[in-house]
Every structure is written in C-alpha cells, then in structure tokens.
C-alpha cells in the first residue's frame with residue numbers, strides 16, 4: 001500500500017503486520033517496550049495504537065464505544081489511555097460498548113477487563129462460537145487457541161448487521177462473510193465518515209485465517225462493499241498499520257484481484273500447492289506489499305482458501321440438488 005500516513009501515528013510495533021500481533025508478542029518484557037498512542041481522527045473518534053490491533057475509541061456524551069479491545073496483557077494500558085482521553089475531552093468516561101471485529105486475541109484480549117468495567121461486548125455470532133471452545137489453527141503449525149472464560153465472551157451477537165445511534169452519530173456494524181475469518185465485521189461511523197476495517201486491511205498482504213473460512217475472494221468482496229458505501233473523503237482504520245484513504249483501498253483491491261486471478265489460473269492449470277508457491281505469483285508485488293517478509297505464507301493462504309471454498313461450494317451444490 002502507498003505508505004502515505006495521514007495521521008502521525010507515533011508507534012513502533014516491531015512486528016510484521018502480515019501475522020496476528022499476538023503471534024509475535026507474548027512476554028511482558030516485549031509489551032513494556034511498546035508505546036501506546038491515542039490519535040484523534042474525526043468527530044470524537046480516536047485511534048489507539050500499540051496495544052495489539054488498532055482500537056477505535058469513540059467518546060462523547062453517551063459514553064465510550066470501542067472497536068476492538070487489544071491484547072489481554074496490554075488492557076490496563078489501553079484502559080488508562082481511554083480514561084485520560086475522556087478527561088482531556090470532557091467526555092462521559094462510562095465504558096458502554098466494545099465491538100470485536102473478529103475472534104483473534106489481538107482484538108478480543110481486553111474483553112474481560114472491559115466487560116468487568118461495565119461494557120457490553122458485541123460481535124458476530126461466529127466470534128462467540130469460536131471463543132467458546134478450544135480452537136486449533138492448523139496453518140500456523142497447529143497452534144492451540146484455548147477457549148476464553150464466559151466473562152470474556154461477547155454477550156450480544158448478531159448475524160448480519162446492527163445499527164446504533166451513539167454520541168450523535170450513527171454507527172453501522174456490518175458482517176462481511178468469509179474474508180479475514182468467518183466472523184468479520186466492519187464498523188462505519190457515518191457522520192464521522194470513518195470505517196474500521198478490522199484485519200481485512202493492514203497495509204500489507206492480508207493475513208487470511210483459512211482454518212476458519214478466510215478467503216481472498218471474501219476480502220475482495222468486503223473491500224468492494226466498503227468502497228460502494230464510502231465517499232471520496234472517507235478514511236479507513238486498518239486492523240494494524242497506518243490509516244488509509246479511498247485511493248489506498250482501490251490500490252489494495254487491485255493487488256488482491258491480481259493475486260486472486262493469477263493463483264486461480266494456476267489452480268485451473270492443475271498446478272499443485274507447492275508448484276504455485278514456487279512459481280512466486282506475487283514476485284512483482286512483494287516490494288510494495290510484503291512488509292519485508294516472505295510472501296509464501298500469503299500465497300499458501302490464498303491457495304488454501306480457494307481450494308477449500310471450492311470444496312465447500314461443491315458440497316453446498318450437491319446438498320441443494
């Protein structure tokens with residue numbers, strides 16, 4: 001993505017954005033070196049960085065509405081930065097809502113603390129399902145993700161979309177199916193003209209959670225839907241990395257479409273997974289999009305997501321007949 005930074009986001013995460021932050025960040029020692037920064041964006045919405053996934057904090061007279069909750073080991077720092085923000089803005093400091101953009105722990109780790117502090121945790125119904133049982137991420141070396149306690153799970157879930165009138169804005173929370181995972185939502189602050197994209201957008205090649213129905217086709221559909229519902233001035237908050245504008249999102253869509261078409265053509269020609277990876281279908285794009293890391297895991301996830309969705313599609317077809 002164009003490395004145009006629209007806000008001065010004073011943060012150094014020291015991680016590759018192509019993987020969930022929690023894979024890289026596990027010790028207290030590492031977390032103590034990270035700077036937490038709160039940056040105003042528009043209309044009472046602020047972005048908090050340095051605590052895992054980017055958190056949007058919408059403050060005002062009705063209380064605090066958060067998109068995502070960061071990593072569990074950094075929740076106290078997130079909480080403190082929000083309290084300070086409310087003091088500075090003379091906003092109502094009551095914690096009222098946390099919307100999880102998806103199930104990964106760098107976005108849901110603070111749920112328990114925020115729920116204990118009075119917030120209602122809201123998510124797509126698949127997020128509740130995934131967090132309620134132990135999960136294994138096979139494509140990350142059979143990484144075990146244990147179930148979280150009841151008090152850390154979303155209390156209110158929905159299937160398609162929900163709208164909320166809050167702090168004199170209108171917030172649309174919209175599910176985008178089979179994209180980064182199977183429980184993604186994007187959060188549109190209508191009057192502030194801002195959209196939190198979750199991990200559908202991260203400034204580099206996206207991480208695709210193929211074990212949980214992530215698929216490049218779903219990411220492209222989500223980006224197209226967001227583009228259709230945004231205007232020239234809309235700003236986009238990514239799950240990780242710097243803010244983006246419409247031009248950035250169009251470039252991102254072009255890259256994704258190119259990769260999808262190339263990998264699809266290779267699959268259609270009968271190439272194996274290994275052959276596709278060795279053919280380096282993203283070679284000319286890596287300088288801009290790989291974040292300095294190997295693109296192989298991304299290509300693997302594109303391939304796996306496509307092959308799996310084709311199998312699932314075939315099963316659905318045979319069921320409907």
Ligand SMILES: [Zn+2]
Pocket residue numbers: 019020021052053104106107199239240
């Ligand atoms: Zn993330």
Ligand SMILES: [Zn+2]
Pocket residue numbers: 020102104180199
């Ligand atoms: Zn994620």
